[in-house]
Amino acid sequence: MRVLAAMSGGVDSAVAAALAVDAGHDVTGVHLALSQNRQTLRSGSRGCCSVEDSHDARRVADELGIPFYVWDLADRFTEDVVDDFVAEYAAGRTPNPCLRCNEKIKFTAVLDRALGLGFDAVVTGHHARLDGTELRRSVDAAKDQSYVLGVLTPEQLAAAMFPLGGMTKDRVREIAAERGFGVAAKPDSHDICFIPDGDTRGFLSRRLGSQPGPVVDAATGRQVGEHDGTYGFTVGQRRGLGIAAGDQRPRYVLGIEPVTRTVTVGTADLAGVPAVRTGAPTWTGRAPQLPFAAQVQVRAHGAPVACRVRPDDGGGLLVEFADQQRGVAPGQSAVFYEPDPDRGDRVLGQAAVTAAVEREAGVRR
Amino acid sequence: MTVTGPTSASEENRVSYLDHAATTPVLPEVLAAMTEQLGRVGNASSLHASGRAARRAAEQSRERLAEAVGARPSEVLFTGGGTESDNLAVKGLFWARRQADSRRRRIVVSPAEHHAVLDSVEWLAKHDGAEITWLPVESTGRVLPHALAEALGDGEDVALASVMWANNEIGTVSDIPALAAVAREVGVPLHTDAVQAVGQVPVDFEASGVDALTMTGHKLGGPMGAGVLLLRRDAECTPLLHGGGQERDVRSGTLDVAAIVGLAVATVAAVGSREERAARLAGLRDRLVEGVVEQVPDAQLNGAPLGDRVDGGPGRLPGNAHLSFPGAEGDALLMLLDARGIECSTGSACSAGVARPSHVLLATGADADRARSSLRFSLGHTSTGADVDAVLDVIAPVVERARRAGLGRR
Structure with missing residues (x-):
């Protein structure tokens, strides 16, 4: 088959591409440039957005002897994932940007383009099993990524390949090391790729500005604190509420009302x-x-x-x-x-x- | 040929290399001369016999190269390549001219220059007080003498002007002798990046009247990493690289004698065979462009028309075919052609590999979509009719498929 390998520059997608080559497919590597202001070098633990990451991917592609290109999807990523992320928080909701990226970018924008260009499938380094077109959890429960793929449709899954679902992350790193890939020991990516310092609240505050409002206790209806923006909270959150409820019982965020900017908190039983x-x-x-x-x-x-x-x-x-x-x-x-x-x-x-x-x-x- | 999708280049028996503007195959006589020189010890600055032998080889090469391009040997400064020569000319002339008269802060430059010039100019503007005056370019990319005259004014506040001899993307040749005469009239030095021009169109340094000229080895069958700045003896230029002062105290560094030997052999060969090769390549190029337009009727040729003339020579590089395919992404076209063994380019390469609309096309007034949908085929000394046939065999279905693939954009 003619297969397009999405290569982030990390170890998973490198090994996935290698396994696709081993399986006899005609593989072309593509790195997705998603950030509008790309850093030259990687910062923090997150690996996918810097020029250095694209060079890591290219290095593996060259070693595999496959063509390699960079596709600039920064505008679509900004619109469909980053702006959506900000808008969802602004509306009091808690989005999952990785799921959105799989839905809108990897398995829509990239897949459509790949099929249009004559490829039969897109291979990625996701940890999930694809049994025919049945999507299943990875054998490595700790690394399973089936959740963020749960949004895919049968048509998308029919054109997807996840060669890593049947192996552990340790095995992936072993394979990379056996092949001499420089990314074999590259740290796992964490958190959200467009927030490399991991400070989601700070990122949202720069985008949305200060939007102060009350923190209200559900049991009494009384205001127990103030906040700088409802986007700093998510339902179920316990830490960092900045409130004095008058007793020693922990409070959880129960609800977020973006119009009145009210964050409601309550005890565990609520x-x-x-x-x-x-x-x-x-x-x-x-x-x-x-x-x-x-x-x-x-x-x-x-x-x-x-x-x-x-x-x-x-x-x-x-x-x-x-x-x-x-x-x-x-x-x-x-x-x-x-x-x-x-x-x-x-x-x-x-x-x-x-x-x-x-x-x-x-x-x- | 029916095109159903990507096929790997390894399935094909031959590759059509149509990217000579990026780099050219090394000429056999260059390889032989360099290999021989690499086997010899000797620093051209040393005083003993080995050093003298190395110096003799370097200086012979300097003389031969100078003769081939109409310069005096003392005007030839060997550098590490075209980018270094451009940096040295722009920054060195700016610093020296401003040192002599602090009013001279202005740099007059075309927006269609190579990034080695553009980024040097912009760096000087950002960090060193330079002011940029952008020259208007015609829709072909050409800079006209009256535009330069207007931009220079009385020239008193101008440090230098820089206009490339031939554009690396769309192949348009400007009338450099006429531009140099305009600059000379107001006492402003003119630098020209002639990396694509030498060996393709007639280039005579002395007769052109320019003060500084950039050229490089690997665009004309020579080695990479070997370039030249031709610099008039009376042009003051502040060094970028300090050290032993090997090259007229303007450029320091141990001479790379083997590369210099190769560069000179290549230049002499390219200039000597220029007329015959230019006629042959123009014929192939015309057949390529006409064949493509016949199969893809809405394809647009960018740059000067095929038969264009300037200063008694070609107005367009004879090997350059730069086309836009409306509705298709340049990088999708490139990928599909690459998979079929045809190697070309979307313009100048970018380190991150991210396709950007060509600044050259944007400077000529093209919109971003036309700029994004463009491909450059550049023919050179190894190109044959079979390469043209290979493109014409696949271009129609490739363009159709790229159009169907959409743009990954909305």
Whole structure:
């Protein structure tokens, strides 16, 4: 097959490209230039956005003897991922930019262009298994990235290759070292690639400015503090609230109201929710019959929990957790899994959380 | 030929190298001369027999090269390449001229210059008080004498002017002797980057009247890393590199004798065979452009028309074919052609490999889409009719596929 390898300059995509070459595919490497102001050298632990990273990718491509190009997708990335990230926080939601990037950039902009240019598939270094077109968790549970791929459609998965899903990260590094790749020991990337210092609150504050508002205790309705912007908070957050509640019990963010800029906090007993509502779902395969029982994961590194998924008004879903869940924020994706200990839990699809459901009645934002 | 998608170059038996403006294959006689010289010990600055032998080889090369380009041997400064020569001319002339008269802060320059000139000028503006006056260019990319005259004014506040002899991207030749006469009239030194011109169009340093001229070895069948700044004996130029003062106290560094020997052999050969080769390449190039336009009717030729003339010579580099393909991305075209064994370029290479709309095309008034959709085919001494045929075999389906692939943009 004619395969386009997306090469970030990290060890995973380097090994994925090498395995595609080994498998006999006709491979072309592409590095995606996503940042509008590229740094010459890498800063911090994040690897993907600097010129140095593109040189790391090119070095591997040259060693593999495959063509290598840089595609400039900075404008689309800024619009679809960075601006979306800022707008979501400004609206009181908590987005996952990696999921958005997979949805809009890697498996739309890049995949469309690759197919248009005559390639049959795009290969990436994601840690997830692709069993035919069934998307499953990686064998390396700690490195599993199936969550951020949960948004892909059957058509996108049909043109995707994830050669690393069947091996551990340690094995990936071994393969890179055996081949003499300079990136074999390159540190893992963390956090959000367009916030290399990891200071999300500082990044949002530079973009959105100071937007002070009250922090209110849910139990008493009294103001217990002030904040510089609701974007500095996410539902479920416990640390850094900057409040004096008058007792020793920890408080959690329960809700964010962007119009009045109110952050509502409460004690642990109030933080759990039994269910969430979502927007319209996307499915990785044929749409399942509603209702159905599954597992659901609501953040990239969260634990899966059992749930029941029902249809809701307006094409959305009602996701009822077997146990109350804390820290389910609007904007996060609920990714549904069908447990399978042998072949790996299968990703069914996802839907973005729109609201938490109160235990008694009503909907809490 | 039906094109269904990328195929790897290794599947093809031959590669059509159509990127001579980037670099040229080394001539066999250059390789032989350099190999022989590399086998000999000797620093051209040493006083013993080995040093004298090295010096003799270097100085013979200087004389031969000087003769080939109409300069005196003492006007030949060997450098590490075209970029160094451009930096030395722009910064060195600026510093020396401003030192002599502090009013001279202005640099008059064309926006279509190579980045070695542009970035030197912009660095001086940012860090050293230079003021830039941008010359207007015609839609072909040419700088006209009256535009230079207007920009220079009385010349009293001008440190230097710089206009390239032939553009590296779109191949347009400017009338450098006429521009030099204009500059001379107001006492302003003119530097010209002639990296693409030497060996392609008639270049005579003395007759041209320019004060400084950049050339390099690897664009005319010589080695990389070997360049020349031709500098008039009366031109004051402050050094960039300080040290042993080997080159007229303007450029320091142990002479790379083997590279200098290769550079001189290449220059003599390229200039000596210029007329015959230029006619042959212009014929191939015309067939290439006409064939492409026949198959892709909305393709646009950038730069000067094919038959254009300037100062009694070609108005366009004989090996240059620079075309825009509306609706197709240059880098998609490049990739698809590369996969079919055809090597060309979207313009000048960028270190990060990120495609940017060509500053040259933008300077000629082209819009960003035309600039992004362009390809440069540059023919040289190894080009044949088979290379042209190879392009014409695949260009129509390649352009069609690149157009269908969209732009990765909205």
